[in-house]
Amino acid sequence: MTAPHDRGGWPVDEPIDRDEHEWADWERMTQSLVGVLGAKGIMNVDQMRRGIESMGQAEYESATYFERWSATIETRLVEDSVLTTEEIDKRTQELRDRWGYTE
Amino acid sequence: MSGASQLARAFSAGDSVRVRDETPSHHHRTPHYIKARRGRVVDFIGAYLNSETRAHSGDGLPMVPMYRVEFDMADLWDEYATSSADKLWIDLYEHWIEHDTRSGGTGR
DSSP, X not given: OOOTTOOTTOOOSSOOOOOOOOOOHHHHHHHHHHHHHHHTTSOOXXXXXXXXXXXXXXXXXXXXXXXXXXXXXXXXXXXXXXXXXXXXXXXHHXXXXXXXXXX | OTTOTTSOOSOOTTOEEEEOOOOOSSOXXXXXXXXXXXXXXXXXXXXXXXXXXXXXXXXXXXXXXXXXXXXXXXHHSTTOOSOTTOEEEEEEEGGGXXXXXXXXXXXX
């Protein structure tokens, strides 16, 4: 089966949205983090792509562009033993609590 | 890139080639819509680190020859109606293409 990222020629229900959008702060931070991880030799572009491609179809389809970047960063950091999933989840929960984010 | 000149090359500009019809589970950049399709080598464009092994934390060595390969758009897409002269150029690692032994050169 064709993986979800390999989508050249796939039919779509509606025209592709080509509008630009204002970057959210977290998207800028994600972009910066990819640069840092590249400079430090922790994640190259091929590892980054592979992490995105291994998200699984449902998660891939529902994620936005930079959410996919964020997911592959997490995959790579855990894989390289820079952080554990538990550490990431704990920190995420702390931030959610601090900002009252309940979604 | 350095090292390209002494690398043995299996293909030359003008060669008729067929893209391998494989879907390995590892990372690869060859899109599905050109697999098993026939095209022509436009040029050798250099030797590059192998992204398929680098994606899985290998060093990407040995370097792999890369070729720019041309396809007729009408061969890739059913009912392609824009212009029969339209081409797709796509850069492919050497291990993704094989000499096309069929006469005619392009198509499926």
